[in-house]
Amino acid sequence: MRTMFTLDQxxxxxxxxxxxxxxxxxxxxxxxxxxxxxxxxAALLGLFARTCVEQEMSTDRFIDIPEPVLDVYRRWRPTPxxxxxxxxxxxxxxxxxxxxxxxxxxxxxxxxxTAVPQAYYNKIEGTRNLATETGAGQWGSALAFxxxxxxxxxxxxxxxxxxxxxxxxxxxxxxxGATVHPSPSDETKAGRDALAQNRDTPGSLGLAISEAVEAAxxxxxxxxxxxxxxxxxxxxxxxxxxxxxxxxxxAGESPDVVVACVGGGSNFGGIAxxxxxxxxxxxRATRFVAVEPTVCxxxxxxxxxxxxxDTAETTPLLxxxxxxxxxxxxxxxxxxLRYHGMAPIVSRLVEDDVIDPVAYNQLDVFASAxxxxxxxxxxxxPETAHAVHAAVxxxxxxxxxxxxxxxxIGFSGHGHFDMGAYSAYLSGELAQAETYIPLGSASGASCAxxxxxxxx
Amino acid sequence: MRTMFTLDQxxxxxxxxxxxxxxxxxxxxxxxxxxxxxxxxAALLGLFARTCVEQEMSTDRFIDIPEPVLDVYRRWRPTPxxxxxxxxxxxxxxxxxxxxxxxxxxxxxxxxxTAVPQAYYNKIEGTRNLATETGAGQWGSALAFxxxxxxxxxxxxxxxxxxxxxxxxxxxxxxxGATVHPSPSDETKAGRDALAQNRDTPGSLGLAISEAVEAAxxxxxxxxxxxxxxxxxxxxxxxxxxxxxxxxxxAGESPDVVVACVGGGSNFGGIAxxxxxxxxxxxRATRFVAVEPTVCxxxxxxxxxxxxxDTAETTPLLxxxxxxxxxxxxxxxxxxLRYHGMAPIVSRLVEDDVIDPVAYNQLDVFASAxxxxxxxxxxxxPETAHAVHAAVxxxxxxxxxxxxxxxxIGFSGHGHFDMGAYSAYLSGELAQAETYIPLGSASGASCAxxxxxxxx
Numbered sequence: 001m002r003t004m005f006t007l008d009q010x011x012x013x014x015x016x017x018x019x020x021x022x023x024x025x026x027x028x029x030x031x032x033x034x035x036x037x038x039x040x041x042a043a044l045l046g047l048f049a050r051t052c053v054e055q056e057m058s059t060d061r062f063i064d065i066p067e068p069v070l071d072v073y074r075r076w077r078p079t080p081x082x083x084x085x086x087x088x089x090x091x092x093x094x095x096x097x098x099x100x101x102x103x104x105x106x107x108x109x110x111x112x113x114t115a116v117p118q119a120y121y122n123k124i125e126g127t128r129n130l131a132t133e134t135g136a137g138q139w140g141s142a143l144a145f146x147x148x149x150x151x152x153x154x155x156x157x158x159x160x161x162x163x164x165x166x167x168x169x170x171x172x173x174x175x176x177g178a179t180v181h182p183s184p185s186d187e188t189k190a191g192r193d194a195l196a197q198n199r200d201t202p203g204s205l206g207l208a209i210s211e212a213v214e215a216a217x218x219x220x221x222x223x224x225x226x227x228x229x230x231x232x233x234x235x236x237x238x239x240x241x242x243x244x245x246x247x248x249x250x251a252g253e254s255p256d257v258v259v260a261c262v263g264g265g266s267n268f269g270g271i272a273x274x275x276x277x278x279x280x281x282x283x284r285a286t287r288f289v290a291v292e293p294t295v296c297x298x299x300x301x302x303x304x305x306x307x308x309x310d311t312a313e314t315t316p317l318l319x320x321x322x323x324x325x326x327x328x329x330x331x332x333x334x335x336x337l338r339y340h341g342m343a344p345i346v347s348r349l350v351e352d353d354v355i356d357p358v359a360y361n362q363l364d365v366f367a368s369a370x371x372x373x374x375x376x377x378x379x380x381x382p383e384t385a386h387a388v389h390a391a392v393x394x395x396x397x398x399x400x401x402x403x404x405x406x407x408x409i410g411f412s413g414h415g416h417f418d419m420g421a422y423s424a425y426l427s428g429e430l431a432q433a434e435t436y437i438p439l440g441s442a443s444g445a446s447c448a449x450x451x452x453x454x455x456x
Numbered sequence: 457m458r459t460m461f462t463l464d465q466x467x468x469x470x471x472x473x474x475x476x477x478x479x480x481x482x483x484x485x486x487x488x489x490x491x492x493x494x495x496x497x498a499a500l501l502g503l504f505a506r507t508c509v510e511q512e513m514s515t516d517r518f519i520d521i522p523e524p525v526l527d528v529y530r531r532w533r534p535t536p537x538x539x540x541x542x543x544x545x546x547x548x549x550x551x552x553x554x555x556x557x558x559x560x561x562x563x564x565x566x567x568x569x570t571a572v573p574q575a576y577y578n579k580i581e582g583t584r585n586l587a588t589e590t591g592a593g594q595w596g597s598a599l600a601f602x603x604x605x606x607x608x609x610x611x612x613x614x615x616x617x618x619x620x621x622x623x624x625x626x627x628x629x630x631x632x633g634a635t636v637h638p639s640p641s642d643e644t645k646a647g648r649d650a651l652a653q654n655r656d657t658p659g660s661l662g663l664a665i666s667e668a669v670e671a672a673x674x675x676x677x678x679x680x681x682x683x684x685x686x687x688x689x690x691x692x693x694x695x696x697x698x699x700x701x702x703x704x705x706x707a708g709e710s711p712d713v714v715v716a717c718v719g720g721g722s723n724f725g726g727i728a729x730x731x732x733x734x735x736x737x738x739x740r741a742t743r744f745v746a747v748e749p750t751v752c753x754x755x756x757x758x759x760x761x762x763x764x765x766d767t768a769e770t771t772p773l774l775x776x777x778x779x780x781x782x783x784x785x786x787x788x789x790x791x792x793l794r795y796h797g798m799a800p801i802v803s804r805l806v807e808d809d810v811i812d813p814v815a816y817n818q819l820d821v822f823a824s825a826x827x828x829x830x831x832x833x834x835x836x837x838p839e840t841a842h843a844v845h846a847a848v849x850x851x852x853x854x855x856x857x858x859x860x861x862x863x864x865i866g867f868s869g870h871g872h873f874d875m876g877a878y879s880a881y882l883s884g885e886l887a888q889a890e891t892y893i894p895l896g897s898a899s900g901a902s903c904a905x906x907x908x909x910x911x912x
Contacts, residue, residue, distance in 0.1 A: 009461075073539075074460060106832075149833075171875040171879040267671070373631055416564070416872035417872065418625035423627040
């Protein structure tokens with residue numbers, strides 16, 4: 001049986017899809033961190049490439065992908081669509097399970113899809129260096145690769161818990177020419193303040209963002225690049241879903257459920273938004289499932305309100321689902337999902353009942369990841385494993401009810417740099433890590449009491 | 457420009473190519489380790505699956521791939537053919553450089569191509585467990601995956617230098633359900649003898665083979681599987697070249713040079729043999745370049761004679777290029793190329809001037825690997841990097857002479873589990889490792905004097 005659907009490279013999409021004109025409710029404007037008034041685009045130009053700022057607010061439904069970006073995309077795109085027939089058999093389910101496999105990219109995840117255009121736009125606008133943060137290391141290595149490609153410098157602030165867990169991610173960033181600092185670091189005021197409070201903090205994405213923004217503002221010819229959350233990042237990621245739509249046609253099917261993990265929302269947006277558009281156009285009932293970890297449940301337990309994107313309150317405020325910008329999640333292995341906020345586009349679509357958010361525990365997630373690896377021979381990244389687990393759960397329901405649903409997983413990346421997590425799981429050393437402790441609660445007051453437990 | 461050529465899964469080859477009837481000189485028969493007389497096929501049945509023994513001596517030019525094997529191949533095959541246009545530009549060469557990318561397999565190398573049929577044939581013939589050795593870990597993880605797929609046990613003896621360098625390879629084997637021992641181990645007499653001689657030995661493939669053969673002979677329902685060298689292994693690997701032939705046609709080109717690394721010869725045979733057949737049929741002048749490390753130069757400095765496949769003299773003797781079965785190469789990072797012998801098919805074709813062997817130093821090899829990673833965004837395994845370096849050298853010659861050659865690299869695997877080697881290279885800690893010290897030479901008498909130097 002045919003299980004791999006590869007798009008010819010001549011059919012690589014030439015445009016990204018911009019969901020902004022198709023949202024049921026328009027997004028609320030970002031606010032200036034000082035004035036709390038709607039921010040002018042000009043205020044963002046110090047930080048981001050001009051083209052990225054324009055794309056952030058564009059009302060064009062499709063935006064052309066520049067030829068030099070397509071030229072780089074062609075190193076690994078189109079990525080394959082695979083049918084997980086061996087997993088289906090193991091689950092004895094009538095469901096059909098497809099995955100859009102982004103692990104084929106240079107750095108093993110979807111992140112390169114936006115790293116390349118962000119580096120390109122900065123390059124042609126005269127930027128010489130980019131600063132950024134990284135959680136699991138996927139975004140940092142993607143931006144390092146992109147900067148290398150266009151001959152730019154790259155500085156990465158890597159959340160300390162990941163920095164310690166993943167020396168090979170750091171090695172990959174070095175191979176692609178980036179300078180990597182564990183965050184919090186002594187390189188910035190935000191980092192020094194955090195270290196003064198708690199020398200042993202595992203760090204967080206919110207804090208690493210503060211450091212990268214500070215470094216970008218202080219560096220000559222330096223700008224900042226964000227790997228998720230913002231509209232233009234989700235825009236660049238839609239190439240995933242645009243390819244997948246054509247590949248599902250090749251397979252002669254249409255997904256009843258699209259499922260992907262959510263950290264900042266770019267992987268989810270990338271696979272889901274093109275299918276959302278088609279579902280609206282064709283009045284098709286497609287279910288969109290966004291999967292997050294129980295310890296960092298911004299969609300399922302956060303508030304929908306304005307909040308900062310970073311810990312040090314230097315970014316514009318976005319209206320989004322948030323656990324509070326001071327929230328410090330425990331160092332679970334899915335480092336890419338340890339973010340207090342969520343993309344405004346994803347948040348808006350959750351509010352409008354288009355997206356179903358669910359949260360799962362890391363032990364249950366790893367159980368499904370091991371099942372997936374053993375049946376399909378692909379080792380999911382811990383982030384991706386959240387989506388795999390959700391799909392396994394739905395496929396099991398189908399086995400119970402006899403429903404023949406078609407599931408599509410946005411498979412964001414492979415776990416080759418996360419084998420330490422698999423070792424810990426297989427040897428029984430991985431803790432349950434099931435407690436979400438809200439900011440300001442009695443037990444949440446002391447971060448150390450949470451992080452001292454064996455999560456990793 | 458189109459740089460990826462993907463074969464439709466419906467066009468997956470259904471037969472392997474067997475070179476034996478097409479060799480210019482027939483192979484010499486294997487000899488029994490006790491009698492030194494040509495060995496009877498029946499004598500091999502205690503160790504190998506019956507079908508593998510039949511294939512080892514088959515004179516059929518094409519052999520059908522069983523449907524259950526195709527069913528597993530379809531998890532990742534056909535693999536992509538890529539054109540390395542960004543590397544070409546960096547070298548400013550008129551040469552066209554293609555790579556057949558086997559890193560897309562479940563365990564990241566070509567090894568699964570033979571692990572799956574070997575496990576399958578054993579399974580249907582009643583074997584319950586397979587024992588094997590592994591150098592870099594690529595073969596061990598491939599066999600672990602294959603045994604997992606068919607519900608069999610798997611025991612792997614992993615050369616100690618790799619075991620210590622690559623904890624994540626071990627984690628992958630555990631994930632796929634295998635039991636892994638560092639070799640030499642206390643599990644076998646061969647291992648105990650070696651440890652008694654030198655407690656700190658880095659081990660070798662030859663020694664690990666002795667341990668695996670001993671474990672297979674001693675285990676109930678247990679047989680042995682070899683990841684390279686033998687005819688049936690090269691047979692299974694020809695799916696690489698068979699796919700690549702069709703993909704080169706899609707690209708509208710034909711290779712002037714086919715280049716691949718050689719450890720035991722299976723990766724090289726897999727890409728080269730189908731092109732050798734076509735070159736003979738169409739009287740085309742194709743150059744076949746086999747690349748080995750200078751510290752383990754079986755083709756360029758070994759003797760063509762009968763020798764054992766293992767250190768403890770338990771395997772049949774094969775006529776091949778060998779450095780002597782007691783040879784203990786230094787622990788370079790290309791662990792998969794640390795073998796004293798060579799596939800008889802490859803050895804024969806070197807003797808008959810069909811194949812050009814070359815040897816390169818690991819520092820030069822890593823320099824080209826870093827160039828390749830930075831231009832193409834794919835990190836080669838250290839073994840694969842030898843082929844990359846050879847192709848880079850040829851492409852540079854083309855740049856100097858203006859010749860517009862078409863090069864095809866058999867790209868055996870990615871280096872995601874070898875980032876420690878890249879870190880060592882980038883930080884300047886990788887030693888030159890250029891000395892080949894023949895067995896029995898004055899300086900070769902003390903292995904410790906070699907291995908105590910900083911190679912890894």
